[in-house]
Amino acid sequence: MSKSDDLLTSTTAIVPGIEELTGEASAVKLRTRLNLGERMVGPVAGVACLVVILILLTSGSYLSTIFEDILIFAIAAMGIDFLGGFGGLITLGQAGFLGVGAYGVAIAEEHGFTAWAAIGISVAVLLGLAALTGVVAVRVSGITFVIVTLAIGQIFWGLTYQWTSLTSGDNGISLLSAPSIGPWSLSNTMPLWVTTFIVFVVIMGLLLLMVRSPFGLSLRGMKNNEPRLRALGYRTGIQRYIGYVIASFVAGLAGILYIFSNHLVSPASLTFSQDGFLVLMVIMGGLGTIWGPVIGAVIVVMFQQEVSTYISRWETVMGIVFIAAVIFTPGGIADLLRKGQLVVHRLIVTMRHDGGSPLAVATASADGLGGAARSLDSDGPKGSPPQSTGDRPTTDETAGRVQQ
Amino acid sequence: MTEFIVQTFNGLTFAGIIFLVSSGFTLVFGVMRVTNLSHGAVFLLGGYVAYSVIGGHTGNFFYGLIAGTVAMAGLGLVVERFLLPWLHHVEMAELLATLGLVYVIDDVSLAVWGGNPLSINLPGVLGSSSHLPFRHIVYPNGRFFILGVALLVGILLYLLLHYSRIGAIIRAGVDDREMVNALGINVRRVFTGVFVLGAALAGFAGVLGAPVLGLYTGGDTNILLFALAVVVVGGLGSYEGAIVGSLIIGLIDTYGTAYFPAISYTVLFIPLVVILLVRPQGILGREAMA
């Protein structure tokens, strides 16, 4: 093999590396083995959990605020998952765009625009900034792209902090008025809630549609093997660009809802730490699912709101949970649900065929969990980390898991 | 004009500090392909450790400098030995795990040193100012000291990289990791060494920068952003790129803060934009994937 080939294969080695993190290998394989009805068990279970929590939470107005937060951050997190889970590029500056959406409305209202006009202005500014910064960010790929998105988010933070004549600096800006159609005003709890939920459902639906589109497929191709995709005629910069603009725009929409829910936006909403929380929602919930980050948002927001009242060092706990999630459940809770689903599926199949022989059932479930268990086994600190070499030869589910 | 000269000195001092931070970041990335997002948090923690060792304003600054550096080297060793092996060289996983680490380090720093800004004073003559022999400029000695130390460390690192066996291995590792593996060099030990060196440089810079920048919550993110800007401008993984990038970013940020205080962060964006549009691999970066 010539020198140049080495150079390129070492580039591709990065790409398979990323999807090992997401555990998409096993996910895709499962998808091919389960029929549609069985496939829906995971999402349905997730949404059901959400509804239960929703009912539990709607008793008080404080709790309904938490629920709004969950939905708002879930929207932004789903946007990250679109490019992160499918295209392999986890953008780190999305809190910045959330801030742009929120500040856009608040600043426009402060300059005398009506709430509706302010929303329009915010959307326009959002699209403009996403489109402009996107041109710069997509000049680089891979990790450098991620770093540049982080820098862009931080620059937005810096602007809100420093440009005091426009943003009032550290104090932030309060919302002046919320839009309304007749009696349906976003300043009331119930309409705000329903509106947020509708936006959430629409965004989720659109993202789920987009990941199944030719573009969504090309994102997955980019994550799996970018050089190959380029050799098929794809200028992958365009893939990154569209993915980035969509993710940023979705985060900004979440920001517009955020200002109506929170009534105040300050630089604190745009910090690096907020970026991290959004990414944590995606990682914990499950990259590459769109619906997974919703579960992640429930957990992270509940943690932030509830656990912080009992444990003063909750950020430390959160950080450790974050690291543990990256190490132990690269596919997130969505992946665990899928594995559980597979076990149940196999149990049913085995019982049907073997008349429920306990031994067969036990073997079947052990198989299903094999991936997770083995990945724990191989993850010992003493384990010599495998050097990535070109295309991975792994062909079956368990081998793929062991390597990650 | 006088103002401009003073700002230039300020810019050079700041460039010195962010050079120390970004050189560690870029070496770690170049050799190990690890994007260490906790680099800024390590910088700040180094300063905090020194603050405690110096004991407010009385003790010896140099003990603080040593303590901050050694403590962060130790932290780097722990992270490299006990965290990174779990991530199996998956770049994105390493990036995210070090992001998680930021929360832990920041929160622990907050618990120990509180949320109020702290400062470290330079000792003796370094704490006073001198008249420069032209234009009646009075300039703090401490800043010259910081600039001098950064220069010295920069030269030492350059010599280490270019005239020692270890340095040759590190440079070879940046160029072609497969080859280093093939040569039968103990890559594991080189990795550990580079990561510890990176953390030590961050801690060292944290102490050295504390008299100028102060120690405050959020200072870590700030310095991380500068380091990221430096490596993107200079070329990710390139040591010489970190030198050039630090000078550009340090000076531009200082002029920006002095002359356009409301938007200095946006001014910082200008070199980033220009570089990404004109030469996306950075000034001294190697050509990325074709």
Next chain:
Amino acid sequence: MSTTSTTEPTAGAPALDRRPPALELDKLTCRFGELTAVGNVSLTVPEGSRFGIIGPNGAGKTTLFNLLSGELRPTSGTVALFGKDVSKLSPPQRVQLGLGRTFQVVRVFNMLTVRENLTLALSGLSRSKLQLFRPWRTYRAQQARAEELAASFGLGDRLELIAGELSHGELRELEVMLALATEPKVLLLDEPAAGLSPAERVDILALLSRLSKELTVVMIEHDMQVLRSAVDWVAVLDHGELVTQGPTLEVQRHPAVRELYLGSAAHQGGEHDGASA
């Protein structure tokens, strides 16, 4: 030795027939620091020809391919595709001009199904690849084409399988299918038979013989048997330089080639057995 051979036109060389050139390489050079991977190579590949490139390991064959497909930029010299200088174009831009390639180390989307692999390749040059709001499975004509393509390679029943689960031979076939799906006018094949069993070699040869006569095929190959049946013109590289070129049988008898290439052939063969094991 090699320099004299490059300047000496062997048997009237490239302008063997009157067909216009598909690919023209003019003094193509690629250096990595001190190492010259490809040095001063000039070649003309006429349209519709079957062109072989041989040479010992490290001769710069794959580097040459990377220069042709745009994965690498030449240090100096140019590559022209149908008379148009493409030296500065990126790989996707060259694909759009009708250049397709396969890789020596199989590079398929090993996490996606065969159907998804083929769909990606088929939409590579269509505008639909940026369509956001319509599921790709609903593109009936494209899916029919994918199924047809898979069937013609005997992989019709593998469509829903994850590509990573395919056998080595099937992966090679998928690799060729991906390149063909972009409907190239020039196809670069980097060792299409590497690591295949003798039976699979026969399959891939049959496959190559079925390719359209209009298609220009450039192939790197070690296996003389494959070369004899698949190409009619061979260029020999060594140490990055063109040693000689000519009709396959003639080149085979060329003393320098016999020494250079056949001398190392046994070694090559051994290596491939190792790789396929």
